[in-house]
Amino acid sequence: MIPTRIRLAPALIAAPLVLALAACEGEEGDVAEGATGPIEPVAAPEGTSWTETVTVSGEGGAVLGNPDAPLKLVEYASHTCGACAAFATQGKPELKRDYIAAGTVSIEQREVFLNTFDVVLARMIQCGPPERVHALSDEVWTNLGPIMGGVQQNPEAVQAAGELPMEQRFVRIAEVAGFLDFFAARGLSADEARMCLSDTDAVEAMVREADRLAQADEITGTPTFLLNGQRVDGPQWSAVESALQDAGARPAE
Template sequence: MTVTRLLSLPLLALAPLLLSACGDEATPEGGVPKGEALPAIAAPAGQSWTETVTITPEGGYLVGNPDAPLKLVEYASHTCSHCAEFARTGKEPLKSKYVASGVVSFEQREVFLNPYDVVIAGLAQCGTKEQFQPLSDQVWGNLESVFAGLQGNPQAVEAAGQLPINQRFAAIAEVTGLLEFFAARGISADQGRTCLTDQAKIEALVKTEEANRQKDKIEGTPTFFLNGQRIDGTTWDRLEPQLQRAGAR
């Protein structure tokens, strides 16, 4: 999907699709090699791996040891119910048990299934890099109410979708309640508007997503990679055994 096409998609046509927006489960491209248990790697003095955040060259937000021997990447959409399920059931054990040890890092990369994803990502990335994953988890943890806001005022959404790019996404955030949602979580309405009216920033965000999606052949969300290799499953009960097989304990 080109930048022009994504930024010009009609919002109303997408609204009924949000609840089924996620793609099929990822399929494996080969088994994860079995490895011996890897020893824990201590964080620098006074630091914690679960509070260490790095923005990667791919534009992802990585939590944990940047040099961890096991690098888990999730491609996720903020309007994906399967991504919400992983956030609800998998994030806490992933971070407290595996990321905290320094053996596993966890990187989240964007997938845009619709223009709402652009708005939400623009707001989630509007704060500090440490805020990004917690804000994403807040969206997934309140997905039902987020959907209600997205679908609650179709006429206003349609009108917002007709505005120029440098006004469109801030207007969508306003009429869908997303500005208010993020303001309650540390991103002020003025801060959010500033981020969403920065056309160059929005277009760069979309171009990065498009390049990553094409390079890694992403067809559904969530899709996971471990050390650059696509792995099977979208749920924590299927991912954890593969991390353990690769050496995480």
């Protein structure tokens, strides 16, 4: 599949809603350089676990794992991307159990917006504390079929919502697509979600910063992974794990 060309995000939030979802697949590139030997595990502070440790990077991304891990994985992902959902369900559990738990690897999540639904979902995810970003994102990807089913079942209402002014648009999309109910069942009340989605300044800032980072790293498809700043050779978990092991990561014992 040809990698998706990322649309200019600032134009995306100002444009009327497009119901057709873009295809997505990460691009290949140069792998990170190999290490001279295995990296020793790093113990988490007493009473904590690296798989439950989330910090915010200097770029504003949610970092899961040891913030000082020698191997820093960055994932550029879209919440409506099937390949991203496949990684979340097939690769991320192993990544957490075998590598993040060892304290040698962290993963930072960065947004890519392929369509208006990505904007709505990301804003709702970021409406809560940073500690919930990875968990809520994984919930979205695990349930991507039912979530987008709400969009497909109400196409006229969703299309009409996409024509509204920005201060109303994202709230209405979340209402008619069933996103409010999905997130309410996971701890984000409908009132909190409406407040976040109607804050157009915050939405625009989120989208513009994501666009800036994606352009700086020349991201053209999702998911795309960087390991210590170098592109991983493929979007699948097998490619990511191979790059981690080449760089010295070993599964936690």
